[in-house]
Amino acid sequence: MFSSFASTLSTATSSSYKIDASYSYGNLIIPNYLGFWQVYEGASKKTGLKVCIFKFEKKIFEAHIRNKVIIKESYEKIALDVANIQKIKHPSFLNIIEPLEIHSKSFIFVSESISTNLKLKYGNDTMYTINNTGNKQNNSIVIKKGLYELSKALDFVHNKMKKVILNINPENIFIDSKGNWKVASLVGMQSNTDTYYDINYANEYEYGSNINYMAPELFFENKFNCSSDYFSLGLLVYFLIYGNDLIKTENQSIEIYKLEYKKLESKTLKIGYKNLFPLLVMNEKDFFFIRFLNNVLNKDYHMRCESLIDWINDEFNSNDGNKDNELIKTLLFIEKGEFYSVNFKSQVIFLNGLSKIWREYDHHILLNNVVALLLEIITLNIGEKQKEETDLEFFKLTINLLLDISFEVLTIEEFSTRIFMQLSFDKLMIINPVFEILLQRINVFQTKLESKQFLGLLNDVFFKKIIKTELVSTPDNAGLQSSLLSTEFIKTLSQCAEFELTKNFTDPILLKIFSNTQSLKIKLACLDAIDELISMEKINKYQMSDSILKIIENNKTTNVKITMSILQLITKLVQSDQFYVNEKNILLDRILPLLWRLSMTPNLNLSEFGKCQNIINYTTRRIQDLHISFIKSTAVNMPGPSTVMNKNSFHDIVQKVDISKSTNQFTGIEQKELQKLNRSAQIIKPKNDIKISSSVIQKRDMSLKNDNHSYTGPNSSNIMVPNNKNLDHNSINGISVLQPKLKK
Incomplete structure (x- = not known):
């Protein structure tokens, strides 16, 4: 049947262990494939290409099978099976990369990378996963797509190769790394020109056969045709949904198969597939799998559909309200490359x-x-x-x-x-709107990259490009600047512990944008970003004083929105323990003058001016409080007059006085002159000596006190006394503070 088999076998037998020398082995992914194959992950030592390595250990096989005739027949089938698959170049069949090597102890060949087979993925607990609320529709789409791929494979075999596979089952359908389904064994393949099937399963072992998935005509009539493969797909659908075989036999017994099939046929005729297999109904509109079974599981193969691929295409193109059809057609639209064929x-x-x-x-x-x-x-x-x-x-x-x-x-x-x-980020960043998207979606990169990769993307790609091309100071880049100043971008940077925010973003980008931009929107965004960084404790007092406060002090913009935004920021700073609430010098020398200048911004309304005055008054009081505390703390340690006198005893002080040089002694001449002056002195009195009663003086004093004039009455010191009607008195630590009383 296959004339090249002998030459292939002889070539393989004479070859050395080329596969072991050229490929490295990885994890075991499929144990006991078709009974005794072990399937390993592998990679080419030269190119690093990921592959799968199939290895059949003869010693293990021969320990289980003692019959030498069966052993010989099995080895011949292995060589023939791999040779058959290797000849087929079709996307729905397993691609053989390195042909079969036959050694005295093993068989080895290399295929494209695959992840598992249907038996391992969908066996046993499928009914718990495919009907799960979150996965049911996803899995139904996967299975429908897989059936479509297998239908294409059968169409190729039936119409191009003129063969019938006759042994499709969950074990010999592989899933590759992209999720595609691949036929991996053709061990029982027959020519479709033949109609008679010689069944002979009397031996203790039959390599690669699973009669649980074969069509009934093979056993009841010893006949077959192309639709026999469709029947196998129907049995496969049941396995994919329920996780086990619909027809179950022991030791590949044909007699048991016949009994089990008759039971199935009887149940189907009584209640139908819909009631017999309720899990095949995906939802109230999706009866795809029920219709599939009705078209392929008929006992009379003449009653099955003639072309399964045509039937599936019609199903996918129908407008029955089933959303799966839309998803399947979308998927096929992509796979067939039709996206580029439309306008x-x-x-x-x-x-x-x-x-x-x-x-x-x-x-x-x-x-x-x-x-x-x-x-x-x-x-x-x-x-x-x-x-x-x-x-x-x-x-x-x-x-x-x-x-x-x-x-x-x-x-x-x-x-x-x-x-x-x-x-290619270098090319993507040339297009500013695209670069903006990358910055706006920075959280995706921060979440999906290792920290080292993310830091490299920020510092060596994004920020390097921004600083090098001066994108932060170009007026035409307002969109890009907005992306850099967005709350999402700022938060993402702050969440990366390894990123040096001040060095790589705040100083070279944020503050530079604020200094250079003429855009009101961008300036406000800068102030919001600074406020956000303060809230997240990513800006400290020293950075604020050395860099940010200087830029704000030098701001020449007199826009009211900018003024109120700065005022909001300053309010947070002067009330914060982390910043200036206890910094008297900064409050006095920098904050208070800045606040007064802000309050003089043109076009402020009365409410806005009042906000400025409130924070000015708060700052003033805070300066006074700090200074009073300073005075009190320093007064305790300063020496007073009483403390000086008490340093020495009375005896010590007296001992230091030299009586002979005392200034309290008057000379005789001085005493005489003083007496002479006293005798000659006369008291001059006014001519009109008017006596003023004390009550009059008191009335005059009270009158002066009620005016905003100087008071020069008794015991006065020429003090300005404010009129209480016009001024309010506020006491701070015992000191009266005069404040203007605003009109209501």
């Missing part, structure tokens, strides 16, 4: 629709179909710096969709290898 307007419509339904796809479909398409679109559209508005919106839509999927679905490893390493 630009249709591409935009497609991406907008895809952005609404992508969450309903399986993880593998998203990663290997949807993400792959989006990366292709970005690669094809990345070249031109200047883009039309429509092209730019299309490009932004693509990037946002890619980042949405990355954030919600992909793992850190998948994002790093499948997306981050594939994006």
